[in-house]
Amino acid sequence: xxxxxxxxxxxxxxxxxxxxxxxxxxxxxxxxxxxxxxxxxxxxxxxxxxxxxxxxxxxxxxxxxxxxxxxxxxxxxxxxxxxxxxxxxxxxxxxxxxxxxxxxxxxxxxxxxxxxxxxxxxxxxxxxxxxxxxxxxxxxxxxxxxxxxxxxxxxxxxxxxxxxxxxxxxxxxxxxxxxxxxxxxxxxxxxxxxxxxxxxxxxxxxxxxxxxxxxxxxxxxxxxxxxxxxxxxxxxxxxxxxxxxxxxxxxxxxxxxxxxxxxxxxxxxxxxxxxxxxxxxxxxxxxxxxxxxxxxxxxxxxxxxxxxxxxxxxxxxxxxxxxxxxxxxxxxxxxxxxxxxxxxxxxxxxxxxxxxxxxxxxxxxxxxxxxxxxxxxxxxxxxxxxxxxxxxxxxxxxxxxxxxxxxxxxxxxxxxxxxxxxxxxxxxxxxxxxxxxxxxxxxxxxxxxxxxxxxxxxxxxxxxxxxxxxxxxxxxxxxxxxxxxxxxxxxxxxxxxxxxxxxxxxxxxxxxxxxxxxxxxxxxxxxxxxxxxxxxxxxxx
Amino acid sequence: xxxxxxxxxxxxxxxxxxxxxxxxxxxxxxxxxxxxxxxxxxxxxxxxxxxxxxxxxxxxxxxxxxxxxxxxxxxxxxxxxxxxxxxxxxxxxxxxxxxxxxxxxxxxxxxxxxxxxxxxxxxxxxxxxxxxxxxxxxxxxxxxxxxxxxxxxxxxxxxxxxxxxxxxxxxxxxxxxxxxxxxxxxxxxxxxxxxxxxxxxxxxxxxxxxxxxxxxxxxxxxxxxxxxxxxxxxxxxxxxxxxxxxxxxxxxxxxxxxxxxxxxxxxxxxxxxxxxxxxxxxxxxxxxxxxxxxxxxxxxxxxxxxxxxxxxxxxxxxxxxxxxxxxxxxxxxxxxxxxxxxxxxxxxxxxxxxxxxxxxxxxxxxxxxxxxxxxxxxxxxxxxxxxxxxxxxxxxxxxxxxxxxxxxxxxxxxxxxxxxxxxxxxxxxxxxxxxxxxxxxxxxxxxxxxxxx
Numbered sequence: 001x002x003x004x005x006x007x008x009x010x011x012x013x014x015x016x017x018x019x020x021x022x023x024x025x026x027x028x029x030x031x032x033x034x035x036x037x038x039x040x041x042x043x044x045x046x047x048x049x050x051x052x053x054x055x056x057x058x059x060x061x062x063x064x065x066x067x068x069x070x071x072x073x074x075x076x077x078x079x080x081x082x083x084x085x086x087x088x089x090x091x092x093x094x095x096x097x098x099x100x101x102x103x104x105x106x107x108x109x110x111x112x113x114x115x116x117x118x119x120x121x122x123x124x125x126x127x128x129x130x131x132x133x134x135x136x137x138x139x140x141x142x143x144x145x146x147x148x149x150x151x152x153x154x155x156x157x158x159x160x161x162x163x164x165x166x167x168x169x170x171x172x173x174x175x176x177x178x179x180x181x182x183x184x185x186x187x188x189x190x191x192x193x194x195x196x197x198x199x200x201x202x203x204x205x206x207x208x209x210x211x212x213x214x215x216x217x218x219x220x221x222x223x224x225x226x227x228x229x230x231x232x233x234x235x236x237x238x239x240x241x242x243x244x245x246x247x248x249x250x251x252x253x254x255x256x257x258x259x260x261x262x263x264x265x266x267x268x269x270x271x272x273x274x275x276x277x278x279x280x281x282x283x284x285x286x287x288x289x290x291x292x293x294x295x296x297x298x299x300x301x302x303x304x305x306x307x308x309x310x311x312x313x314x315x316x317x318x319x320x321x322x323x324x325x326x327x328x329x330x331x332x333x334x335x336x337x338x339x340x341x342x343x344x345x346x347x348x349x350x351x352x353x354x355x356x357x358x359x360x361x362x363x364x365x366x367x368x369x370x371x372x373x374x375x376x377x378x379x380x381x382x383x384x385x386x387x388x389x390x391x392x393x394x395x396x397x398x399x400x401x402x403x404x405x406x407x408x409x410x411x412x413x414x415x416x417x418x419x420x421x422x423x424x425x426x427x428x429x430x431x432x433x434x435x436x437x438x439x440x441x442x443x444x445x446x447x448x449x450x451x452x453x454x455x456x457x458x459x460x461x462x463x464x465x466x467x468x469x470x471x472x473x474x475x476x477x478x479x480x481x482x483x484x485x486x487x488x489x490x491x492x493x494x495x496x497x498x499x500x501x502x503x504x505x506x507x508x509x510x511x512x513x514x515x516x517x518x519x520x521x522x523x524x525x526x527x528x529x530x531x532x533x534x535x536x537x538x539x540x541x
Numbered sequence: 542x543x544x545x546x547x548x549x550x551x552x553x554x555x556x557x558x559x560x561x562x563x564x565x566x567x568x569x570x571x572x573x574x575x576x577x578x579x580x581x582x583x584x585x586x587x588x589x590x591x592x593x594x595x596x597x598x599x600x601x602x603x604x605x606x607x608x609x610x611x612x613x614x615x616x617x618x619x620x621x622x623x624x625x626x627x628x629x630x631x632x633x634x635x636x637x638x639x640x641x642x643x644x645x646x647x648x649x650x651x652x653x654x655x656x657x658x659x660x661x662x663x664x665x666x667x668x669x670x671x672x673x674x675x676x677x678x679x680x681x682x683x684x685x686x687x688x689x690x691x692x693x694x695x696x697x698x699x700x701x702x703x704x705x706x707x708x709x710x711x712x713x714x715x716x717x718x719x720x721x722x723x724x725x726x727x728x729x730x731x732x733x734x735x736x737x738x739x740x741x742x743x744x745x746x747x748x749x750x751x752x753x754x755x756x757x758x759x760x761x762x763x764x765x766x767x768x769x770x771x772x773x774x775x776x777x778x779x780x781x782x783x784x785x786x787x788x789x790x791x792x793x794x795x796x797x798x799x800x801x802x803x804x805x806x807x808x809x810x811x812x813x814x815x816x817x818x819x820x821x822x823x824x825x826x827x828x829x830x831x832x833x834x835x836x837x838x839x840x841x842x843x844x845x846x847x848x849x850x851x852x853x854x855x856x857x858x859x860x861x862x863x864x865x866x867x868x869x870x871x872x873x874x875x876x877x878x879x880x881x882x883x884x885x886x887x888x889x890x891x892x893x894x895x896x897x898x899x900x901x902x903x904x905x906x907x908x909x910x911x912x913x914x915x916x917x918x919x920x921x922x923x924x925x926x927x928x929x930x931x932x933x934x935x936x937x938x939x940x941x942x943x944x945x946x947x948x949x950x951x952x953x954x955x956x957x958x959x960x961x962x963x964x965x966x967x968x969x970x971x972x973x974x975x976x977x978x979x980x981x982x983x984x985x986x987x988x989x990x991x992x993x994x
Contacts, residue, residue: 036657036887045893047624049975052896052903058791059906061924065762065792067895072664075890082626085654085884089635092650096634109544110638113590119628122601127614128817129953130605131945137603138816144600151582163676163818166872177718202867208718249570280568285575304631304877305639305651306673306837308819324714360714364617364679364707364806365817377597383587384580386542392564393547399567400555418559418567444647449640472546473555499845504646507845511645514842514854518831520670522660 003037003074003524030505033087037522040074046081091505092305093449099471099479101401103422103452103464104197104245106275106297111381114301114374123373128365138369139338145376146328147336149293149314152387153274154284157320157329159313161367165272168292168311169203169239171324171362175290175315176237176266177207178322178359185264187236193222194458195244197270209236216458220246220413220424224255231263241270242286243277243420245456246413247398247464257287266290266319274298275468276394276421279387289316295368299375310371321348324362393469394421397476401467404480408487412459421468427461431493436461439490441508444501446482542587607814607950611981611988615928615972616758616953617678617705617784618817619809621897622976627811627884631877641837641873645852646844651876652851655839658883665789665886666803667796668825672836674879675822675871678806679711682752682782684835684869685802685824686712689750689778690721691833691868697748700725701739701768703757704782706958712752724748727962730932732922734763743771750802754782755795758958759921759970760928762792769799778802786810786823787974788926790889790898802826811885812878821878831855835869897975901927905973908982912971915990921968928972930955933993937969940992947988 025032058066076084093100100107118124126135146158159175162168173190180187190204193214201211214230217223222240238260242250250256257267269283269291275298283291295301295310303309313323320329326340331351339347339356348356382390395418402423406414410428413419427436440450440463452464465483467476489497501507547555552564561567568576588596607620614620631637635650642648642655655673662671675681686698698721700709709725716723724742729735734757743751751772756762769779781795783805795803807821808814826834832855840854889897905927913920917934933940937954944951955968971985 033653035653035660037660040887040890042891045890045896046626046888047893047897049893049896049900052899058899058902059924062762062792065764067791067793071789071794071891071894073661073886073889073891073894075892076887078624078626078888081884081888082630084887085630085636085880086633088650088653089630089633090650091647091653092635092639093644093647094635095638095640100640102640105640107638107640111544113593115632115637117594117597117601120598120601121606121608122598122604124813124815125606125608125620126604126816127607127612127620127814127950128618129614129616129957130607130950131941133942134605134945134950135816137600140603141597141600148584151584163680164871164873166870167676167680170870174714174718199872203870206719206867206870208720249568251570251572254572254575277571279581280577281571281575282577285577302637302877303640304637305648305654305880306641306876307873308676308821308875308878309873310819359717361707361710362680362714363677363711363818364705365677365820368818369816370819373597377593379584380588380593380596381544381590382542384584386545386587387581387584389542389545392567393545393552395567396547396552396555396559396564399559403559417570418561440644441646444644449647450644470544470546473548473551475546501646505649506646506848506850509645509844509850509852510842511852511854514840514852518838518854519841520656520659520672520831520838520854521663522656 003041003072031087033084035522036074036076036084040076042070042073042075044075044077046076046078098448099467099475100449101451101465101467101479103466104272105452106466106468107303108300108468109470110300110302111378113381114377117377118370118373123369141376142366142372143328143336143338145372148379149312150330150336152278153291153314154282155314156317157315157323157327159315159323159327161324161326161362162292162311162313163363163368164307164309165292165294165311166199166203167362168313169199169270170206171313172268172290172292173203173207173237174359175319175322176268178357179319180236182357187234189234190236191227191230191238193240195220195246195456196239196241197245197272200239200270204239219416220248221250222252222256224252227256228259231259231265233264235263235265237266237268239268239270241272243273247419247422247424248413248416249420253286261287272297273421276391278391280391284316289319295371295375299378301371301374308368308371310368321357322359324360325358326366327358390469397467397469397471398423400476401465401480405483408484408491422464422466424459425463425465426459430490434490434493434497436463438497438500439486441500442486442489442497443483445503446486448479448482611949611984613952613971613973613977613985614950616958616970617707617806618814619785619972619974620814620976621787621809621974623811623813623885624888627881630884631881636880637877642853645850649850652839654880654883656841656851658879659839661883661886662823663825665786665794666825667794668803669828670831671823671825672834672838674874674876675824675836676875677818677820677822678782678784678804679708681804681822681824682708683712683715684871685780685804686721686750686752687869688802688833688835689780692830693749693776693778695747695749696720697722697724697746698750698752699742699746699748700752701754702726702728703734703759703761704752704754705758705784708782727959727965728759730921730930730965730968734761736763736768739768740771743775748775748777750778750780752780752782754784756785756788756926756928759930760925761922762924762926765795765798765800780804785926785928787898787901790894791902792926796825807882811881819875819878821875821882836871837874900975901973904975904977905929908973911982911986912989915986915993917993927974928970931969931971933967933969935993936966940969943992944988947991949984949988951985951988
C-alpha cells in the first residue's frame, strides 16, 4: 500500500521563498528530506525475515484478536533508511560540531570509549531478570560506581534507579517524606529558593507538598535570614541548587543546612551543577541529606537529542534506610552493597539494626545500566587528578567568558565575585525592540547553538553561558568573538537580528501555530495542499 | 587528561585575563572547611583508554550475554535482533550528542525524527496521538494513571492481575504520595485472564481507570473491548499496557479495542536489553486528551519562508516551565532510544513487523508444544503471542538455577517476580523470539527435563 497517495512533497520550493530557488529545495550539501510516510510504503522492508510458513498458523482462539486492517507503517530498504536518517542528522547542531554553551545543561565532549564500553555484550546484552550468578560483573559495576558516587559526595547511600534528574528529585523527596512519616511527622511545605531549577517546585508539588518560594539576595544567593524566618514545624525540606542557577556557589550552605536540621527538616540539593565542584567539595560535608547526580552532565553521557538521562540520588545516613530498590549502601566496613527486595530485610537488619524502610520502586528494573557504564568509564579515565581538573577548568572557562564579555553584555552578578561553571548575562543595554531571543537567533547564524535563555527567572532577559571544561582556549576565543559581535549588534538595535537566523536549515518557526492547532502525527494530506498551515505571526515575536 | 584541552600556558593567560593569580581564588566562595584538599581517597590517577578498556572488559566478561547461550527470558524485556544500521545511525554525532531541541531551527533532524516516531507509535497502538517517549514502560504506566485521574477527577486505579508486578510497584510508590488508590492482586496460574472478576470489580467501584496488560505477565491475550465498555460505562478510562510491542504486528491494537490510553515499553524494537535500561516508554491516547498527556511533543508548523518544519509544542504543561503547576514528573525523555525504535521500525515497515510477529509466534508455539510434553510440565495458557507460562512439577526458582548450570537461561520464575506469593512458585515464564534456534530449543528441552526431575 502506498501511504502518501497524493504524492504531495514538502520539499517542493514555495513560490516567493527567499531561498536559493533550486528545483529540489536542496542547497548543495544541505539536503531536504521528506517524511518516511511520504517516501515509504507498507510493502517495503529493509530486513530479511524468514517467513513463518503456512504450518505455523496461529491458534484458532487467537483469530478474533488478529489484525484485520493495515496499520499504515511505512518501510524503507536499508540504503534508503541510511540516507533518510543521515540527511536528517545533518540538520542538527551537536556538541560534536561545536561549542554548546547551554547553562545548567552542561554539554561537554562525549568520549567514544564510553560508547564502546556500554556496548560490550557483557553489559548491553544482559537481561534485568537474569539469574544473579550470570550477571555478577554488572552488579559489581553498579557497586563500584555507587562507591565512587558515595565517596565523591561524602554521603552514606545511593539510590541508583532514578531514570533522569527530575526522577531523582522525586526520589529524594520521597525519601524525605518516608523518613518524616516514619517518625510520625506530617509536614506540608517545601521551601524552594527563586534561583532553583524549575523542576524543583514541580517535583515538590507532584509529591503533594505546598511550595513556597524563598527570595534571592541582590547578590544572587539564597536570602539566609528570609529562609531562617520561614523555617518551622511545617517545613519538610528545603530544595537548594548549589552551585545555583545564577552560576554562583552558596557560601551559606552549611548554615542553611544547620538551620533546616535544627527545625526538623531535610536539605535537598539539586546536583545538576555538581560538575563544577566534583573533587573540590563534598555536599555531605555541607549538611546535604539528598542530592541527585545527573550522570549525563557531571560524568558525560551523550544527551541524544533529549535523553536518556540518569539521576542516581546520594543519601545521608538519616535518609539511607528509605531509598528505593534496588538500592546501594555502605556498611561500617566500607563495603558497598547492592540490595534487591529479597535480601533487603536480612541486609538491613544486619547493618541498620532494623528492617529496611524502602519506599518502594521507582522503575521496573535497575536503572540506566548503559549510563552507569559510561559514567564509570569517565571516572576511571579522569582519575583523582583529572576530576579535580575537570572542576577547575570548567570554572576557569566560565570566568574567562564572563570577564571577556562583561564590557558588551550586562553581567548582573559580575560584581558578586567569581562565577562557578556558568556565566550569567542579561539583555540590559540592548537597543529598542531587540530581545534575548533575537541575540540567540543571531548566534545561530554565526554557527553556534545559543545559550540558555530567560533562565534563571530572577534576571530579566537572562542568558546563561556554560562553556564546560572540554573547550580549548582557541574555541572559547572564537566563541567570544562571535558573541561580542552579536551583542554589539543587539546594543546598536540592529533590527535585522529580528529575522535571524537566515543561514539555518529553517528560519524562525511558528511556535504559536504549532500550539494552536497541534499536528503531532502524520495524516494523509489533501491532494491540493489545501490543508497546509498558514503563518500566524512568524518572525515577529 | 586526553579530554581536557587547556594547556598550562592557556590557564595562566586566562587567569591573567580574569585578574586572579591562582585558580583556587575562583573557588573562594566555597568555605575553607568545606574544601576537599588532597587527593580523592582510593581513586587512582587518570588512566589511559587502553587501561580503562581492560578494566571494564574484565567486568563485562563476568556476565553471560544473552547472545551467547540458549536464552528464553522475557517479562518486560525481550531479546530481538537489531539490524546493524540502527546502532550505526544513532551513533552519528549529530544525533548522539545533540541537546533537547529547544532551538528548532538547528534541531530539525531530531524534531522530524520525533514527529515520525510519534506517528509510528500512534498507528502501532491504534491511537490518534502519541508523545515523544517516556523513561520506560513502568513510568509511562504511572503517568497514564495520573493523567486518567486528571481527566476523570477520580482517584481509584483498578489494576488487573496480569500487569507486570514491577510496574504495579512503581504505581504504588507514586500513588502513596498523590492520593491515588491502587487496587490490584497477584495472578493465579489459570489459562484465562479472569476478565469476569475484573468486570465485577469495575461495576462495584468508581474507578478513574482500569489498567490491563496485553499480552499480560503470563503471556495471555484477551479481547479488551468488553473491559473498555465496562470502564466507559462507569466513566473510567481504559489504560492498556504493552510490554512486547512486536505483538502488535500481528494482534489487534489496544486502541482499536476501546483503550483510551495505551502505554508500554518500546525496548523490543531497536533498543536492546541493557540490563533494564536505558529503555523507551511509549505513550499514546485519544486526540481529545492531548493537552493532558505528559511528556514532550514534536509538532508540525512552518517557518518564516512557509517551509514545513517541526517544533516542541504544548510544553506549557511541562515541568521545566510550569514550576509547581506541572502535570507530570517527566523532564527529559528517551530521545536517542526513540530514534533507535523509529529507525528499526522504518527498516521493518509494516511488512517486516508482521513477518517478525508471525515468526515470533510460530517459534513460541512450536516450543510450547515441545515443553508441554516434558514429564510433569503443564502449559498454563494456550492463547499467547511469544511468551507463555509453564507450571513445573518442582519449584521454578531452583529449576532456573539448575538450567543455568547446563548453560541455558530458561525463563523467568514467577517466584522471582512475586516473592510473597508461594502459590506461584512453580510458574516459569518462557519467552521465545526470532533469535532462538532449533538447537536452543533442544538445549532448553533437555535442561528443563533434567531440572524437573
